[in-house]
Amino acid sequence: MKLITAVIKPHRLDEVKSALQAFGVHGMTVTEASGYGRQRGHTEVYRGAEYTVDLVPKIRLEILAEDDDAEQLIDVVVKAARTGKIGDGKVWSVPVETTVRVRTGDRGPDAL
């Protein structure tokens, strides 16, 4: 089993969510996040005073997937989140040791 984490632009969330649902994903966790990558942030001006905002608002998306689906899922997320502009985000996956559904106590793939 894999945990796929994606950090994406907030306005791409709906797109990514629909693509994942179309793929057949049953659940996900969405968190508001902030951060920056290679492009750093941007500059804002208030009454002539310039502020460098390097922590840019992002959405952090987490999905648990079976090993066979993981690669395809990553592609789905990347395709839906891409705008082609700087700051589109990152997607990565890590192996998961255990998963338990809290309501029933089911473990492993049954818990997805």
Place this chain on the structure above:
Amino acid sequence: MEAADIAFVVICAAMVMLMTPGLAFFYGGMIRVKSALNMLMMCFIATGISSVLWVLYGFSIAFGDSVNGEGGGIIGNLDFIGFKGMLGVEGSETLLTFAVFQLMFAVLTPALISGALAERVKFSAWAVFIALWVSIVYFPVAHWVWGDNGWIGGLEIDGREVIDFAGGTAVHINAGVAALAAVLVIGKRVGFKKDPMRPHNLPMVMLGAALLWFGWFGFNAGSELAANGTTALMALNTMVATGTAVLGWLAYERIRHGAYTTLGAASGAIAGLVAITPSGANVNPMGALLIGLVAGAVCAWAVSLKYKLGFDDSLDVVGVHLFGGIIGTLLVGFLAIDGAGGFAQFALQAVAAAAVMAYSFVVTWILAKIIDSTMGFRATEDDETAGLDQVYHAETGYDFSQTGTGSVSVASSVPATAQTASGEKKVDA
């Protein structure tokens, strides 16, 4: 006063009343989340205090007969204390209409100062400051400018008189220079020029600016105290000067910083409104356009002075109100219609502006020093860093998450407590 005029002026008073909460939103949106409520409260407490003092003695000191008799009046006498003898007598409706209209000016003027001291003063000290400031600065200065025998109102050169239609000197220059004096005593916010202090809610700033703009029609046009041609000219000039001031500020910003900001548009509007306040009844609409344009561009430049000179006027009360007030007060010296413009008029205007600046600066500086050395004017550094909302008001402006709600207890017999950032409990008796 005719019934129609009374109706008009009372409605104008209500419009001016809306300016103080408008100002609260204008200022409130410009500061950081953690002290947003405190900012709103600094304006609301001004409304409360000035309203009370106005009835007790404010109106009497400002608009009673001068204690030093005819001409050259410094301060009004106490004949109207508690509004005694003013009800049910001949002319009482005129006096009361005037009193309620002018009260709104006495509310707004001290509230204007709050923007300079945002995010770092003790709430109790601010309340004491306002009570004393209106008593020894605003009420007398209002008497100088508008009182029957006020010395500024009575100045004359070649038959010309000082032009301050709706309060360029008494309100804006007065508040702007007082803000500067108070800021010099109180000092900079923790992290000034180092930490980012971005406005937390620009839509709120725009809403506040719009409310101010609306209320300003009452402020300016109502100052004629009648519904006539001068009133109409003032209303028109109020609109057009504000329009060009928005353009002036944005043009400056586009050239200087490459963007047209919403905060700039809102600030430009206020700068234009300030500048047309003293002059709008005495210039033609072309003159108003020029005054607005100059005010917008110059105030946009003036707000950067605090970084160059190193005084922390948080929300640019000096840059907008002092500079805007001076621009309007001086420019009308040359732009006044009906043959009033000229060097003599300009000199008169300059004397009025300089006198108010000198008095307001010195007295406010001393007053702030006294408050600072007795009860302390500033919040503690810990409280300032944590934000003043929780410390002084036991509230927060926004609930960002559901994780920090804690348990609820409704106990009427328990005194309200607020936790200070430093950990000890404060109990409000």
